[in-house]
Amino acid sequence: MPDSYPLTLNSLVAGCNQKTSRNPILEISEADAQEALDSLKGLSLVTESSGGRAFRYSHNIDGVLKIPSQSIALLTVLMLRGPQTAGELRIASDRMHNFADISSVEAFLEELAERPSGGLVVKLPRLPGARENRWAHLLSGPPAKDLLAAPISSGSHGDSDADSLGELSDLKAKLAQLEGELASMKTLVARICTELGISEIGVDVNRD
Structure with missing residues (x-):
């Protein structure tokens, strides 16, 4: 938050x-x-x-949908960042809830997908070479058809390729998290400057 x-x-x-x-x-x-x-x-x-x-x-999502805070954290990230793997969701939702492992993330996603009153998320087809499926929220309707269509692979991928893609996905998720935190800090600094009547803050990086 x-x-x-x-x-x-x-x-x-x-x-x-x-x-x-x-x-x-x-x-x-x-x-x-x-x-x-x-x-x-x-x-x-x-x-x-x-x-x-x-x-x-x-x-007031918890009051209306009657879902736990863990599920709210996952839905929040999916609404902000689009389709994500369970691993990416675990990293991106860390400030809202610290999931113990990817399995716990997947458990809450499965619960959201299988709600008797209607699923709130859907598992997307796995991309070629990817280790994990991505998930998308259903709060604004079904995802785009191109996300639901199973991709056609031009050939088989070795385990090393899958591992490399998985590691790249994790790095991208961590980078996105850092970028989001930096943007939040910039917004906070700008708000503080406005409240203090400061138009610009200058820092002399060459100062001894």
Whole structure:
């Protein structure tokens, strides 16, 4: 969760328009965000509270969908970053929940997929050479058809190729996590500067 949670409208817009670790990448206005918030409030998925000089918003997914915090963490990452493997989800959701291992992530994903009232995630066909299947959320409807279609492999892949692709996937997930944390820090610093009336902070890297 962000340090300033629940979020103001400005914070929500900044988060939605973040360009790193996002899929899809958005460019929304305050009006767009407010319209979405009003729609979610109508579904009881968002609650509004007054605090300080602005209204703040928090989710109510646990109250509506009746799912545990572990599942909420996984859905959050899938909504922010698009289809992910269980390994990528474990790394990316670390700030919200520290899963013990990939098996525990997969257990919660399977539970989300097999809900009697309707699945919230779906397992996608495994990509050629990949060690893990990716998962996608179903909160906005079925994923694109090209994600559901089983890819056609041009040939067999050895274990070494699969291991290399798996390691690359893990590295990309870790890099995306670091980029997301850096972007969050930049947003926090910008907010602090605004509150202090500082327009720019300069650092002299050559200073003794």
